[in-house]
Amino acid sequence: EVQLVESGGGLVQPGGSLRLSCAASGFTFSTYSMNWVRQAPGKGLEWISYISGRSSSIYYTDSVKGRFTISRDNAKSSLFLQMNSLRAEDTAVYYCARDSPSYSYYYMDVWGKGIAVTVSS
Amino acid sequence: EIVLTQSPGTLSLSPGERATLSCRASQSISSSSLVWYQQKPGQAPRLLIYGASSRATGIPDRFSGSGSGTDFTLTISRLEPEDFAVYYCQHYDNSLMYTFGQGTKLEIK
Numbered sequence: 001e002v003q004l005v006e007s008g009g010g011l012v013q014p015g016g017s018l019r020l021s022c023a024a025s026g027f028t029f030s031t032y033s034m035n036w037v038r039q040a041p042g043k044g045l046e047w048i049s050y051i052s053g054r055s056s057s058i059y060y061t062d063s064v065k066g067r068f069t070i071s072r073d074n075a076k077s078s079l080f081l082q083m084n085s086l087r088a089e090d091t092a093v094y095y096c097a098r099d100s101p102s103y104s105y106y107y108m109d110v111w112g113k114g115i116a117v118t119v120s121s
Numbered sequence: 122e123i124v125l126t127q128s129p130g131t132l133s134l135s136p137g138e139r140a141t142l143s144c145r146a147s148q149s150i151s152s153s154s155l156v157w158y159q160q161k162p163g164q165a166p167r168l169l170i171y172g173a174s175s176r177a178t179g180i181p182d183r184f185s186g187s188g189s190g191t192d193f194t195l196t197i198s199r200l201e202p203e204d205f206a207v208y209y210c211q212h213y214d215n216s217l218m219y220t221f222g223q224g225t226k227l228e229i230k
Contacts, residue, residue, distance in 0.1 A: 044221055
């Protein structure tokens, strides 16, 4: 079964750091690009970061540039998001999501269940 | 920057009825980059439609997508109780990667 499982969330103070992990199984992880998407309480979806299969291409949305770092360990089928200088507005459920295998279409076809991050003093 | 605007914000219908959800882009986009997701409370989004009109694996044929240019539509031909959820459209471009519409909540009337 294709599966993504996030971990590492929790409560952190403003200015603090947190590292999210996403464990992949059921597919050849290294051949897929991956994404992080977040959803603030009661709000819509926001894409925040992308990493290609070999980590050669990395992108971030403007609001997290310079604060968040995406990475992956293909040997361990794991995706990471290092989050520094956290702000209250980073409070959200964070999802890891697999990128489409197609070069013709662009979508996220497998999602984890999400992990909650709360930034508060 | 391309902005996706979904309408209506909330759609109230009864099971068995037809639902039509709209996603309008602020400028013309490629159909290959337009995607629809369904999200139920407390759950992750689920891929429904990609390439504006192709159903994802396992998606019932009562779900269909159409449109081109700036106007795209998700149609649910005959609503089942499990279809009441929030629906998001999404666009991809090389510079900004993925952007989402604000969502349409489909609720039971």
